[in-house]
Amino acid sequence: MIVRRLLIANRGEIAVRVIRTCRRLGIETVLAVSDTDAGSVPAALADRTVRIGPAGAAQSYLNVDAVVAAALATRADAIHPGYGFLSENPRLAQACEAAGIVFVGPGSEVLEAAGDKLAARGHAVAAGLPVLPGGLVDPADAEGVRALAGRIGYPVLVKAVGGGGGRGLRVVGDPGQLGDAMAMASAEADAAFGDPRVYLERYVTAARHVEVQLLGDGRNVIHLGDRDCSVQRRYQKVVEEAPAPLLGETLRVSMRAAAVALGQHLKYQGAGTVELLVDQGSEEFYFLEVNARIQVEHPVTEMITGVDLVAEQIAIAEGRGLRLSQAGVRFSGHAIEVRINAEDPAAGFRPSPGTVTGAVFSAGPGIRVDTHLQAGSAVPPQYDSLLAKLIVTGADRAGALVRLRGALARCRIEGVATNLGLLAAVADDEEFATGGVDTGYLERWLAPRSEEAGWPGGEPLLVRDEKIGDTRG
Amino acid sequence: MDLTNEDVADILALLDSLPYDELDLQTTRFRLTLRRTRDGWTQSAQVLAGAGGTGAGGAGAGGAGAGGAGAGGAGAGGAGAGGAGAGGAGAGGAGAGEVGEAAGLVAVRAPLPGTFYRAPRPGAEPFVEVGSRVGPDTVVGIVETMKLMNSVYSGADGTVAEICLANAEFAAQGVALMRIRPGP
Numbered sequence: 001m002i003v004r005r006l007l008i009a010n011r012g013e014i015a016v017r018v019i020r021t022c023r024r025l026g027i028e029t030v031l032a033v034s035d036t037d038a039g040s041v042p043a044a045l046a047d048r049t050v051r052i053g054p055a056g057a058a059q060s061y062l063n064v065d066a067v068v069a070a071a072l073a074t075r076a077d078a079i080h081p082g083y084g085f086l087s088e089n090p091r092l093a094q095a096c097e098a099a100g101i102v103f104v105g106p107g108s109e110v111l112e113a114a115g116d117k118l119a120a121r122g123h124a125v126a127a128g129l130p131v132l133p134g135g136l137v138d139p140a141d142a143e144g145v146r147a148l149a150g151r152i153g154y155p156v157l158v159k160a161v162g163g164g165g166g167r168g169l170r171v172v173g174d175p176g177q178l179g180d181a182m183a184m185a186s187a188e189a190d191a192a193f194g195d196p197r198v199y200l201e202r203y204v205t206a207a208r209h210v211e212v213q214l215l216g217d218g219r220n221v222i223h224l225g226d227r228d229c230s231v232q233r234r235y236q237k238v239v240e241e242a243p244a245p246l247l248g249e250t251l252r253v254s255m256r257a258a259a260v261a262l263g264q265h266l267k268y269q270g271a272g273t274v275e276l277l278v279d280q281g282s283e284e285f286y287f288l289e290v291n292a293r294i295q296v297e298h299p300v301t302e303m304i305t306g307v308d309l310v311a312e313q314i315a316i317a318e319g320r321g322l323r324l325s326q327a328g329v330r331f332s333g334h335a336i337e338v339r340i341n342a343e344d345p346a347a348g349f350r351p352s353p354g355t356v357t358g359a360v361f362s363a364g365p366g367i368r369v370d371t372h373l374q375a376g377s378a379v380p381p382q383y384d385s386l387l388a389k390l391i392v393t394g395a396d397r398a399g400a401l402v403r404l405r406g407a408l409a410r411c412r413i414e415g416v417a418t419n420l421g422l423l424a425a426v427a428d429d430e431e432f433a434t435g436g437v438d439t440g441y442l443e444r445w446l447a448p449r450s451e452e453a454g455w456p457g458g459e460p461l462l463v464r465d466e467k468i469g470d471t472r473g
Numbered sequence: 474m475d476l477t478n479e480d481v482a483d484i485l486a487l488l489d490s491l492p493y494d495e496l497d498l499q500t501t502r503f504r505l506t507l508r509r510t511r512d513g514w515t516q517s518a519q520v521l522a523g524a525g526g527t528g529a530g531g532a533g534a535g536g537a538g539a540g541g542a543g544a545g546g547a548g549a550g551g552a553g554a555g556g557a558g559a560g561g562a563g564a565g566g567a568g569a570g571e572v573g574e575a576a577g578l579v580a581v582r583a584p585l586p587g588t589f590y591r592a593p594r595p596g597a598e599p600f601v602e603v604g605s606r607v608g609p610d611t612v613v614g615i616v617e618t619m620k621l622m623n624s625v626y627s628g629a630d631g632t633v634a635e636i637c638l639a640n641a642e643f644a645a646q647g648v649a650l651m652r653i654r655p656g657p
Contacts, residue, residue, distance in 0.1 A: 020477060044520045056588060056641070191594050342619065351619035353586055363507060363516035364485055368478040374519050381586040382643075385619040410515045 001102060001318050003027055003078040007071040008046070009092075010082030011061065012386060013372045014294070015042035018080050021310040030074045032067055034060035036380045041372045050074050055382045061085040068095045078102035078317060080310075084384070087293040088115055104317040106270045106292045113266060114290040118161050118199060124287035127265035129258045132277070132286045134201035136161070139182040148200055149178055157203040158185040162193030169235075171203050206280040206438045209237075209288075210244045212259035213301045213309075215324065216268035217316050222326045223256045223263075224301050224309075230439045231426065233349070238419075238442060239426060240297035241336040242304050245397055245435030248283060255285050262290070271298075271313045280438055296339070296389070299370060303335035303393045334397040336404050338427070340371075341385040344417035345446075353381035357415035359388075362407035366393040366400075379416050387413060401433060476505060476518075485514055578652035579629045583644035587618035589625075591640040599640070605633045607653060614650055631655040 005028040008018050015031055019042060022029045031046035036055035043049045050070040053060030060066065062085055071079050079101055081087035090108035097103070105111070113119050121131055133152045137145045149156045149172070158170040158181055172181045182198065190196035209232065213224040228244035229237045244252070259274035273295050275288040298309050307324065315323055342352045356377045361369040371388035373379075379387065392407050394400030408424045426432050429445065476484075485507065488496055494509040504519045583589065591599040591614055601613045607627040614625040627633075634654040638644055 024477075041520050055643070191597065194594070351585065351621055353619060358517075360515050360517045363481050363514040365482055367482075369516070375517070376519075381618045382588065383619065406512050410510060410513060412515075 001077070003102060003314055003318055005030060005074070005076045006078045006080055006104075006314070007032060007050070007067070007074060007076035008042075008080050008082065009052075009061065009067045009070075010080070010085055010087075011037050011040065011042060011372070011383065013370045013389060014082040014296075016045060016372045017370055018082065018310055019045050021308055021314070024308075025311060025314065027314070030070070030076050032061070032070050034382075036378065036382060039378070041374055041377060048074060055380060057085065057382060064089065064092050064095050067092065068099055068101070071096075071101050072099060076101065078104055078314070080104040080313070081293065083293050083296055088291070090115070102317050104270070104313050106266075106268060106272065110266050110268060111292050114272075114292040116161065117159065117289060118197075120290050121287065123265060123290075124262055127258075127262040129262055129287040130285065132202045132204070134199055136197065136199045137182070139186040139196075139198060142179055145182055145200070146175060146178060149175065152200060152202045155203040155205070157201045158182060158198050159201055160185065160189035160193060160195070161197035161199060162189060162195035204277060204279045204286075206440065208244070208278040208280060208436065209275065209439050210247065210255065210278050210285070211273045211275045211291075211295075212256050213295075213298070214259055214263045214268060214272045214274060215309075215312055215316070215322060216263050216266075216270065216272070217322045218267050218269040220322050221260050221263035221268050222322065222324060222329060223260050224305050224307060224329055225331055226252060226255060227297055227300055228436075229297060230437050231432070231442050232439050233442050233446070237297065237339065239336065239338050239423070239432075240300055241334065241397070241400075242300035243331065243334065245334075247278070247436070251278070251283055251285065258285070258287075262287070266290070270316050271309050280436075296386070297337055299368060299389060299391045300335040300337045303368065303391060304331050304333050305329055306332075333393050333395050334400045335391060335393045336397075336400045337389050337391045338404070338408070338423045339386055339419075340388040340390060340411070340413065340423065341419050342379050342387050342416045343385050343419055345419050345422045347417075349419075350417075351381070351385050352417035353379050353385075354416045355379065356387075356413060358412060359414075360410070360412040361388065361390070362410035364407075366403050367391075367407050368393075373413070387416070387418060397435060401427065476503070481505070481507070481516060488514075578634050578654055579631070580649035581613055581625060581627055581629075581651045581653060583616050583646055583648050583650055584623055584625065585616055585618040586646040587616040587623070587644060589638045589640070589642050589644040589650055590615040590617065591636070601627075601633050601636075601651075603633050603636060607631060607633060616644055616650075625650060627653055629653045629655050630657070 006022055007030045008015050009032045019029050029046045030048045030050055031042055032052045033043050033049045034053055034055050037043060052066040052070050053063055079096055086092040088111050090111040093103045093108040093111055113123055124131055137148055155171050155173045170181050170185045172178050185198050186196045189198055208230045210226050210228050212226050215222055225242055226244045227240050227242045229240045231239035255276055262274055271294055273291040276285045277288050278285045302309055343349045344352050356373050358375050359373045368391040369388055373387055390407055392400050392403040394403050404427045408427055411420055431437055496507040498505045503521055506517050508515045608630055609628055611627040612624045613627050616623045616625055631653045633651055635652040637649050637651055
């Protein structure tokens with residue numbers, strides 16, 4: 001099956017990204033747009049657009065029926081779901097299958113296995129991956145909960161089975177807090193995800209987030225190296241790089257092998273990522289989750305491997321099999337990506353929708369900008385705050401970092417508040433320059449500066465995660 | 474915008490050896506401006522093609538992307554703004570609020586533009602109804618902006634006198650979401 005016309009069920013920079021590859025491959029693009037996005041840059045770049053509903057994502061980008069109907073009406077032979085929205089929704093994969101449309105992604109069984117955190121954990125164990133000690137508990141069984149927490153050791157992490165994107169997490173420091181924390185976490189999980197199940201896991205105090213990029217065709221699975229995404233704020237990645245810096249070679253090799261083993265166990269088809277947690281103290285790694293889609297941070301992998309991951313996704317979806325062998329994947333240089341968001345760090349990271357009145361980015365060798373913005377573009381309040389990704393590449397990490405500092409200094413976005421200043425400050429920070437920071441780094445870095453500047457901390461904000469199937473809005 | 478990063482890098486490699494500090498490249502579909510600064514090059518792009526699918530109703534109706542209409546051209550940016558209702562200012566809401574305040578009511582306003590929710594999750598009981606007793610710190614709703622759920626607080630002691638927006642309705646910034654009748 002050759003894909004000739006591809007419907008993109010997404011928006012923003014990833015829509016532009018997919019259109020780029022399609023244009024190079026000679027594939028006609030149909031962009032599904034909400035009313036708000038009809039005048040967007042991706043809409044202008046696509047060969048055609050098709051309206052799928054109003055601005056609210058529940059009626060448009062999260063609407064399986066509308067997306068499939070749009071693909072049928074425009075005679076698209078494939079759907080690329082991008083990331084977020086319906087990308088990991090088994091119902092879209094099933095609906096595509098039923099309608100004879102190629103879904104650019106894994107089959108619904110893999111999406112189901114990856115989407116349920118406990119099921120994914122079970123598959124990881126079956127594939128021989130280390131998982132953090134823990135397990136499902138009944139919040140009503142106080143004895144059982146206390147016994148398990150005791151065996152795990154404090155602090156323990158209470159996690160919602162249906163959670164994701166940092167939602168439904170709670171750290172418990174001692175047995176006295178356990179009962180209350182369990183009850184609240186379960187109630188919260190029920191409220192947020194319609195699933196009150198919670199499980200306990202050992203909490204790793206100083207951990208790095210390292211992930212491995214996979215490509216599989218259902219028979220063979222290869223890896224395209226690792227990425228470090230430890231620079232996070234409220235579980236949202238801010239800076240990503242490849243390869244992960246200051247990782248022992250033995251550890252790196254075993255993490256990559258573990259990810260491939262899990263991919264093989266799942267008979268993985270498409271591009272996917274195995275997220276792992278690295279305990280900085282013990283240098284052990286543990287399985288976190290599988291992301292069964294293209295990821296926001298995929299460009300850093302592309303920059304050091306020269307592989308167009310979207311093109312490989314499409315080739316695999318066409319049934320052409322893996323075109324790369326493990327030995328054929330060569331790594332060269334170091335790449336760093338920063339996410340430029342419409343948010344105001346000086347005002348508690350308040351989101352900043354509006355209209356971009358000016359957008360100037362850096363350009364030059366080793367600089368890549370993935371964006372959907374230009375002067376005049378709307379930044380609607382209905383969607384996420386990602387404005388652009390700046391990706392720099394250098395011969396080594398130090399070279400990439402120098403390039404990053406210069407490239408950030410030349411970016412100017414007007415009309416909406418951005419985190420450009422924060423990104424520049426992180427790029428200049430000594431600890432980040434050393435490399436190998438843990439996931440608490442950015443919040444620690446922000447804390448004294450927020451106080452000093454008198455930045456309002458703001459209340460903890462919940463972040464919507466489409467993966468959990470919250471259909472609100 | 475219409476050129477790949479590789480294309481831009483190739484152009485810059487050429488420009489680097491030439492005595493020019495600015496390149497303005499325009500086709501019927503896009504315009505790319507490259508500028509040399511002291512620290513390196515910058516790029517700004519403008520896709521000129523009329524937005525595909527504007528005004529198209531329903532599936533199958535999308536417009537052709539290559540409609541190269543001159544609109545949206547060189548400068549000041551109205552091009553592609555589309556997005557009616559996005560990020561709108563809350564002027565209308567403020568006006569309506571004043572009427573309420575004249576009647577001795579205090580408006581609870583949207584802190585940001587976004588989607589207003591009356592309940593913590595779909596199907597759940599609303600935070601408040603008309604007649605509910607509220608204190609300044611009572612959560613009366615949620616406004617979702619850019620995937621962040623912001624709690625909306627009553628801000629006043631009293632009872633809910635009026636709920637101005639339906640659940641899941643879009644709220645412009647500053648618009649009155651509900652009105653509180655102050656008092657014990």
